[in-house]
Amino acid sequence: MLLHPGSTEFPPPPALYPQEGPLVLEVGFGDGRFTSQIAQQHPEWNILGVERSAGSVSRALRRFRREGLRNVRVYHGEATFALRNLVAPGRLYRVYVNFPDPWPKAKHEEHRLLQRAFFRRLSTRLQDSGALWLTTDHLEYWQFAQNEAQASGLFAVETPPPPESHLRTKYALKWKTQGRSFYHAVFSKIGQDPTPWPPLERYPMPHALMQGTLPQIAVFEKAVVRFEGGTAVLTEVARTLEGGYYFLTHVSEEDLVQDLLLEARPSSHGFYVGLSRFGAPLSTLGVKAAVEWLVGWLEAQGLQTLQRSY
Ligand SMILES: C[S@@+](CC[C@H](N)C(=O)[O-])C[C@H]1O[C@@H](n2cnc3c(N)ncnc32)[C@H](O)[C@@H]1O
Incomplete structure (x- = not known):
């Protein structure tokens, strides 16, 4: 099911997700092969995939339909919009972010997803001990994200080696052929931002x-x-x-x-x-x-x- 901003309701109706069960968000799924892999490994999960590129969304949708996946919902747009408007407070079990755009220039750092404000907001949507799993080839972004999460005071950070299954995404395979190194971090929620983060206000049709x-x-x-x-x-x-x-x-x-x-x-x-x-x-x-x-x-x-x- 493809979700548009206008088809969203808050709190999200239970029927939005096909079953009771852990809600998992994947940000920037690209061609969707990782989404498909976790959807098949965990049929009991409800997976919300978010992607801002229209081309990637249409390619991934074809894949999900071809594979008959029933536990994936797709939002075409911004990750923070989806988190805010499609996820009820305390509902998220896990978030996957594989190879996020690194915005390597210092003056573009503000475009990075994994920064303090995002971690604060994420804490309102994650369940207790829910976690975000990051895999990247970008050492500097990996360190940046850890510093930002720690500065929020709401996440504990561990850095185990990347799970093998995260190194089979389109970008992982691309970077592998270039001999790049891979970094992984698990950000587990240990506290919650007291500031509520209500969904975007909607108005009757003006x-x-x-x-x-x-x-x-x-x-x-x-x-x-x-x-x-x-x-x-x-x-x-x-x-x-x-x-x-x-x-x-x-x-x-x-x-x-x-x-x-x-x-x-x-x-x-x-x-x-x-x-x-x-x-x-x-x-x-x-x-x-x-x-x-x-x-x-x-x-x-x-x-x-x-x-x-x-
Ligand atoms: C480098 S690609 C990685 C794709 C895929 N995860 C992989 O490993 O092959 C990053 C993807 O994240 C998407 N993206 C980046 N920032 C996003 C955001 N704030 N919300 C939704 N999608 C985002 C981009 O459109 C792009 O498809």
Whole structure:
């Protein structure tokens, strides 16, 4: 099952995962061969695989379907979004991170996944004594992650040799042929961050009912809407066959980037202006801000608002 931001609920409904049993997260599964290996070895596990690359997600999904795996759920997007929104507090048994992007330049360190803030958040989702297992070829990132986990005060760190099964991923095999060394660390939860980490707030579909005549839009200048925690950019407009418009909008907020459509379409009472359901977007603060901006812009073009809901 492939999960989109808009198909997530919180707390995650029990039916999201196919069975009672340990919940295991794999971050950055790449071509999915490790996911498939653990899913077959542990049919009693519920495995949530998270991957931000669309190409990898589609290749891995083909593999999971071909192999008939029933205990894997896939989220296409950011690991922290999935952790925050698809995992109930205290529910995770284990996390696997194999060969994470190392971001080797000092000025890019902030992009690394395994840093203090992440460990603090992870502690809210792991069960007592749950653990994250890291395998990498990058000595400096391996040491960095250990320092960050220790600085959080919430994890005990051990560094046994990497299990053989972790050295058969696509990247492990690639680095093996180059003669690289491999490093492993197990981060076991020993405490929990007292700050709750609630899921991203969702909003009812923001919309307005407007009346008047829609403008003929020959040229649309890109609009940037800033809101607390992100930006929404309305980039393009397209006329619909029924005489309305779609506005292609890029909304970027914490751990979530969505390309979605806002619409202004004729309805029995005037024009419905709001978020289109196309692509099953998640209705967030950023979406609300974008709809609010669009209604204001249409008002400036001469339409009147009869009713608004946002
Ligand atoms: C170097 S590859 C390793 C892939 C696989 N684990 C392997 O060992 O073959 C790192 C993968 O992690 C994914 N990734 C990196 N950061 C991520 C994040 N924050 N959330 C989800 N996926 C991420 C990348 O898209 C990439 O596919």
